[in-house]
Amino acid sequence: EIVMTQFPAxxxxxxxxxxxxxxxxxxxxxxxxxxxxxxxxxxxxxLIYGASTRAADIPARFSxxxxxxxxxxxxxxxxxxxxxxxxxxxxxxWPRTFGQGTKVGIx
Amino acid sequence: xxxxxxxxxxxxxxxxxxxxSCKGSGYRxxxxxxxxxxxxxxxxxxxxxxxxxxxxxTRYSPPFQGQVTISADKSISTxxxxxxxxWASDTAIYYCATLGSGAAYIDYWGQGTxxxxxx
Numbered sequence: 001e002i003v004m005t006q007f008p009a010x011x012x013x014x015x016x017x018x019x020x021x022x023x024x025x026x027x028x029x030x031x032x033x034x035x036x037x038x039x040x041x042x043x044x045x046x047l048i049y050g051a052s053t054r055a056a057d058i059p060a061r062f063s064x065x066x067x068x069x070x071x072x073x074x075x076x077x078x079x080x081x082x083x084x085x086x087x088x089x090x091x092x093x094w095p096r097t098f099g100q101g102t103k104v105g106i107x
Numbered sequence: 108x109x110x111x112x113x114x115x116x117x118x119x120x121x122x123x124x125x126x127x128s129c130k131g132s133g134y135r136x137x138x139x140x141x142x143x144x145x146x147x148x149x150x151x152x153x154x155x156x157x158x159x160x161x162x163x164x165t166r167y168s169p170p171f172q173g174q175v176t177i178s179a180d181k182s183i184s185t186x187x188x189x190x191x192x193x194w195a196s197d198t199a200i201y202y203c204a205t206l207g208s209g210a211a212y213i214d215y216w217g218q219g220t221x222x223x224x225x226x
Contacts, residue, residue: 001169032211034211034212034213036152036213038152043202043216043217043218043219044152044202044213044216045216046207046212046213046214049207049208049211049212049214055214087151087152089152089154089212089213091210091211091212094166095154095166095167095168095169096142096154096168096210097154098151098152098153098154099151100151101151101152
């Protein structure tokens, strides 16, 4: 099983600042990585797939980068609605696996 | 508009059986994989397994193999997740979701079904 590790576990950012979230795979997953956002009491929402392709209706302030084993989700200027938990997920191999999540909190 | 509507919250006792549902609309239900994802209280997301409604082909993640059964009835565009005997540790929110690009990433999510198992 491919283990996905996200860091940091919690990130405190001021509104308007940039955030960078990391995700590492235990073996190469090429670009087969997705990012999701989950707000309290809601289902997750797809942000990014293919490591860097934004899903439909996702604002341009969200961007993904990386390949192989190291990936980053960047949020260029945090808005109030961006404070949430973010998960990465690999789809290079079965079973599909998620990272444990990074919580982005208000500084 | 793609929609996945899940059945309502359940409260069960340990040892009881349960089947929850997920009805898809707004797309060709038979042609897209459906995934089930578990989220235990205050915890992260866990991939349980997937089903292709067109032929009911299923794949389970190892921790869930033999613990749950995933099925689908394409005639009514509905997928199911069932347990024959619940444990307190099955208490969680269960999400169904459609998979984009084959059985890859999740592009649409249901609203979740809260299952509470308590004596």
